[in-house]
Amino acid sequence: xxxxxxxxxxxxxxxxxxxxxxxxxxxxxxxxxxxxxxxxxxxxxxxxxxxxxxxxxxxxxxxxxxxxxxxxxxxxxxxxxxxxxxxxxxxxxxxxxxxxxxxxxxxxxxxxxxxxxxxxxxxxxxxxxxxxxxxxxxxxxxxxxxxxxxxxxxxxxxxxxxxxxxxxxxxxxxxxxxxxxxxxxxxxxxxxxxxxxxxxxxxxxxxxxxxxxxxxxxxxxxxxxxxxxxxxxxxxxxxxxxxxxxxxxxxxxxxxxxxxxxxxxxxxxxxxxxxxxxxxxxxxxxxxxxxxxxxxxxxxxxxxxxxxxxxxxxxxxxxxxxxxxxxxxxxxxx
Numbered sequence: 001x002x003x004x005x006x007x008x009x010x011x012x013x014x015x016x017x018x019x020x021x022x023x024x025x026x027x028x029x030x031x032x033x034x035x036x037x038x039x040x041x042x043x044x045x046x047x048x049x050x051x052x053x054x055x056x057x058x059x060x061x062x063x064x065x066x067x068x069x070x071x072x073x074x075x076x077x078x079x080x081x082x083x084x085x086x087x088x089x090x091x092x093x094x095x096x097x098x099x100x101x102x103x104x105x106x107x108x109x110x111x112x113x114x115x116x117x118x119x120x121x122x123x124x125x126x127x128x129x130x131x132x133x134x135x136x137x138x139x140x141x142x143x144x145x146x147x148x149x150x151x152x153x154x155x156x157x158x159x160x161x162x163x164x165x166x167x168x169x170x171x172x173x174x175x176x177x178x179x180x181x182x183x184x185x186x187x188x189x190x191x192x193x194x195x196x197x198x199x200x201x202x203x204x205x206x207x208x209x210x211x212x213x214x215x216x217x218x219x220x221x222x223x224x225x226x227x228x229x230x231x232x233x234x235x236x237x238x239x240x241x242x243x244x245x246x247x248x249x250x251x252x253x254x255x256x257x258x259x260x261x262x263x264x265x266x267x268x269x270x271x272x273x274x275x276x277x278x279x280x281x282x283x284x285x286x287x288x289x290x291x292x293x294x295x296x297x298x299x300x301x302x303x304x305x306x307x308x309x310x311x312x313x314x315x316x317x318x319x320x321x322x323x324x325x326x327x328x329x330x331x332x333x334x
Contacts, residue, residue, distance in 0.1 A: 036290075037314050039226055043233020057234050060227050065298040068224035069291050070195030073161065075221045077199030078207075080154045090148055090276055094155035094283060097263050101127045101284075102163045105254065113247070120171035120301040121292075122247050125309030126254040128160045129286035152279040154203060161192040164295055173300040192295065228290045235297070236307050248308035251288075255313050256320040260285040264324070273333050278325070285321055287313035 046052045105126045109119045131153060165187050187193065201207070209217065263284045267277060288309050296306035 034318070036229060036287075037311075039229035040233040040236070040311060040314070043230035044236050045233070046230065047234035052230070052234055057231055060231050061294055061297055064224060064228045064231065064291075064294045066191050068220060068227065069294060070191040071217060072221040072224040073157070073192060073195035074199040075217050076153060077158065077196055078202035080151070080203045087148065087151060089270075090272065091151055091155040093267065093270065093272070094152050094280070095159065097266075097280075098127075098156045098159045098283070099163075101259055101263070102159070102167075106167060116171070117173070118244070118247055118302045118305050120168045120299075121296045121303070121306040121309070122251050123167045123171075124164045124292045124296065124301075125248075125288045125306055125313075126251040127259070128164055128289055128292050129255065129283065129313075130289040131157055131160070131283045131286055148275050148279045149282070152283050156283050158196045158200075160289075161196055162187075164292065165190045165193055165299075168295055168299040168301050171301065192291075225290065228294050232290055232293050232307050232310055235293070235303060236311065244302075244305050244308060247305060248312055251305075251309045252312040252316065255288055255309070256285055256317055260320075260324055264328075268333055277328060277333050281321065281324055281328075285317070285324060287317040 043052075047057070102123070106119075106123050109123050109126075110116075113119055113122065169186055169190075208214075260281060264277065264280060267280050272280065290310055293303060293306040293310050295301075297303035
């Protein structure tokens, strides 16, 4: 009788811990996504009430694209410590899976999407997530340190930006006017690419900036996200979003559900677990980064579709990420 009571008590305590884990991760996911969605919503409110106008949006977009996001990328890449806990197998998996997802999505988009003008924004929104923003926060919350996230950022985030520049350049409205040489030059001169390439030597050589320089870089980079989120909200047009609701939903499903469902089981079969799995979850299942809207708009692609994908993936990512974490926790992979 006593043994049965003890077993029942253990079962209840285990169930309570699982419920607490599920709720804590759900709350953490909400803490990560609700503030983002709130600033997007406020951008929409400010635009509708006339606090910000079209001129502000244009200047903001140009500032974010040419200065703030390149500085943010430079900061994130240069701060990554490539020599600490370097795992060539994990880095290669991040690199190859990111490249494979991009290529497959692009090929399928070219085959099945009839309106070729939306392909650039669709492909970018389907594969490019907020890995650098959410990755460290999630892993530190669960394990107390950043773990494998910096390595994932270095292996995957540069590819996000390089591939995005390629697809948006090739599928942009001005692409037909460009020769191959001019197309390659346009990609090389893209501010995002310059920010990444500039940061790599500092990451490899582990060059630390003086405090004054570091604070200047942080001050500039910290402006990128809130201003870009306001721009997403200010540019969001409900009528246009409804017209493109089908590609928006399909892109969001690819980003939040299909990519993790394909990549993560392969990662588990290859022996990755714990911090590695969470880093890969953020890489594949994080909401579409807000910089995708900035790039789509500045590179003459479908900004309305890009905005819709950002809004939808941000809104539902707290549910999908928490569900995936709970499933993997249940089976002992994290």
